[in-house]
Amino acid sequence: MRRKNTKTTLLGVLALAFVGQFAVSQGYLLGFWRKNYSPGGIVANNLDPSQLALSLFGFREFLAGMLWVRADSFFDQGNYDAVLPIIRLCTILDPKQIDVYATGMWHIGYNFTDEEQRSDRRYIPSALALGKEGARQNPNTYEMFFETGWMWYHKVDDDYGQAVKWFEEAAKREDILPARRNLLWSAYQKAGRPDESLNYLYDLYDRAKGRLKDDQQFGNRQQYDTIENNLDTMLVRMVQRGWVAQHSEEGKKNNWYANGAYDTKPPFDVGFSAKVTVLSDRVLRVEGTWNVLPVGTRIRIVLRDADYPQAKMAELDWDSSDSVNLDPPRNLTFMQDQLFVRNRHFNRKIDMSKDPTMYPFIAKNYLVEFYYNPRSAPPHIQDKFGFNGEGFTDKNFLRTDVRETIQFKPAKFDDHKFPIEFEQIPLKDIPQRVMYTTLSLTQEQIRRKGEWSDKTPVVKTVNYVESTDSKDKDDVIYIPNLRVSGTGDAKAPAEAPKK
Amino acid sequence: MGAILSISTTTVGEAIRRRVLLVILMIGVLLISIVPALSVLSARSDLTTTISSMLFVLRIVSVLIAIVLTVYMIPNEIERRTIYTILSKPVQRWQFLVGKYLGAVLALGLMIGLMAGVMLILFYFFKHPPMERMLDLLRQAILYFIEVSLLAAVAIFFSTFVTPLVNFFLSAGVWGVGSLLNPLYDSFANNQGSAPIIRGMAKFVTSILPNFSNYDVKNPIINPGVTIQNETTYYLGTAGYGLLYITILIIAGILIFDRREV
């Protein structure tokens, strides 16, 4: 009897404890764990069973460390394809290994090239996705924000608003190294926002001065000098390029820009023209004119499927992917290169025949895009073109609808007050003046098949003028002096007002 | 209470003399000791690698010790007939079982304490970490102790009705699945594409099996800088969860053991 009672009591306690553990586990622990301790990004189908077991038992970091050592040997052998999955694995196993994210992103973005050292840009959305993931996983350190910004700034070298966004985020992290802050001022400038660039330079200047005051070491002195120098140059350029005249209150009131003599006035016509000749299967010759004498112009050329899904004008939608896909669309073609201008001409052979996997040319129709963004121009050319291309024009191919100036503003914040979503604000009053035009080619033309097997396909812009002159001569086009002498009173203030 | 205490202290005395356990323990201490040298694996994430490897060794060795110690505890008593002399005294079976379990927990505490001590000392001398990280490590070690206490309860429960060998794999299996629960649940819950039935299953399994993954909180320890709100409450929560689940297992074990022919 007593035994039976005891048993009933025990069963009761057991049931209560069971309900209790259920409540504690489901009601509290699970949620808390997922929020704070979850490794995140566990993607089971990327791991073989033993790796999965090891990783899920909580030994992920250990495994990731071992794998990363292995990846190193593949790097040494140049076996880049083998490195890719390891990078992915390591980041899945240990999303806190910033080295892997940074190296992996750089690897995906830069290392896959064709025989002529052109990057396979079909990978770039994935490289950026890896950067975004790395930043999400490591929101407390500046590194992945900086690295992702760098990818926009240097590799994409366009859409500088994105570089600004990432560099701004990096600069918010307390652990950022002083020198890593510097790039942001340049990014602001390339994004068409020299006023913010100037303000940021003042901020950098104050910081450098403060550090130098605390510690007279060489590095601090050097940093201070660099920033001071940059600040001086920036002020001079803002005046010279007429930015102050155009944008300061006083300048606007007194019509300084209209009346003054500025380097950027009047806009300079670059006179673009181009001809594309298909020399043989997948080999093109691209030649044409660009009426800028000083060395330093690189015109972007893109050859891609006419209906490439993520394509925008003269670029892909680089930010299109949030998931890292190591297998780029192998049935699509996207070639991007630069045409280097010498003596106001460009003439370049583009040989894609050695890399049929990168340039499969499966689709029927192709687009050749020519694109020039004065914001990417080197400073000595920008002195004429202005920060925003206000001193730049092309009587045939000037476009202001190709790129928007976008400012990203944090819209949603995570628990640590870091933004996780951004609002895109188009700055309509800062239009991007670019040169853009396209030519069309068919698959048969590029592959020299069908009717084109014994006929040389040639496509050209309507204004292209065949010249019999030697291309080495520099008398093809009249060369105006880049420094146009001003007509009005140059009364711009010596220093731009600090906001 | 005197009987339980007496049985548990005797169990500790026996456990710390078991050669196989001492060998595993020695290997654990040895592995922890060579970890500081492993930091070459990743020069920049030196601390990360060191902490994660040390905790890796601590956890796996503790789990192994817990299982090996516990699966043989009851069967050995029966085989060597010590249980007859004990049960012929005024000792209830539940007292015997609870005493044995507490002895196992005490022995585990001693062994994990030793390994954690070595870990903390080595970590301090080789890496000169801030005190906060030392405390983080200590906290994780304590959570691992609760984890293996729960695991010992699982093994004791099974040992009331299966043979040691079967128990070894059963307990290891339960621990294996139990330490996957949160990550699996997490990945199903995050992946909106997974079928509702699978997500339901994940939820069901998570609420039935002992959830060992609750005790794996080393992410922020390895990657500090994240401030976690109310972490103490979580630690208390996991301890409470552990106690509740241990209660379940021990009561179930008592109910089975009470009718068991020994």
Next chain:
Amino acid sequence: MASEPPQGGVLPLGAAIETRQLTKTYKSRALGKINVVDHLDLQVEEGEIFGFLGPNGAGKTTTIKMLLGIIYPSAGEGYVLGREIGDMDVHRVISYLPERPYYYEHMTGMEILKFYGALFGINDKDKFQRLLEKVNLAGDATKTISQYSKGMQQRIGLAQSLLNDPKLLFLDEPTGGLDPIAHTEIRDLILQFRDEGRTVFISSHELSEVERICDRVAIINKGKIERQGRLEDLLRGGRIEVIADGLNQGFADTVRAPESTVSFHNGRLIVDMSEEGDVNGLLDGIRDAKGQIISVVPRRRRLEDLFIETISEKKSGGEAA
């Protein structure tokens, strides 16, 4: 110990152990159901040394385990010191020494007593010391069990079994595997227990030992009690050997009977017959035939004979069936 008798029946005073139809059934895949202990009726009086005899595998240990509540009966009932078996209060006043017991080897003799003492709530160092002296281990109290000989281990076992001054002791093969000197020591201790008024229940297959010390025995075979009673009663019914000379074959043939063995050689007759047989008639016959009686020797039965008789009877009976 509570004075109120437990539910389930009260035993007549004086019975230390009583079982009624106590049965333990095991299921085996190969052999089906086996009654390891088969409707056992056992009665052990208080203050006696009771021998529980049987070959290996007869069900002795199973019975003891049931009486101790370590395993549960499949059927029937049993009472120990007036309580239903399994009653925890009874465990305070009984004690058990298993066959070839194992003690935690890392402990010393003294620690063993402390450990088992703690299970009763006893922490009396003087008592432990007295018990060690009693089993002649006082000098080895600080040695660990691993350093003890088998005999010493058995004696420390006896010491621990005396911790609670038990009214009833269960000793399972107490002399098993011991040398003759150890035998004697253990035997003396057991006799001492009886003198102290304790009931001793000895399970054994070493019959000479049991014969020397037991008051009553039960013989169990294949789970069933074959004989049970006072040793004197069971051994009653010995044999008588008659030897005579100067007789012829014809006479020898007349004395042959089913219960007798008769041998005749060169005029010498040897008759081995039951005590209950007609000894006087035989002697008269020899005298009438002019034979010379050389010796008449009564031979008392030994427990071994009884045991073998019982077991072999059972065997042949089983075969016939």
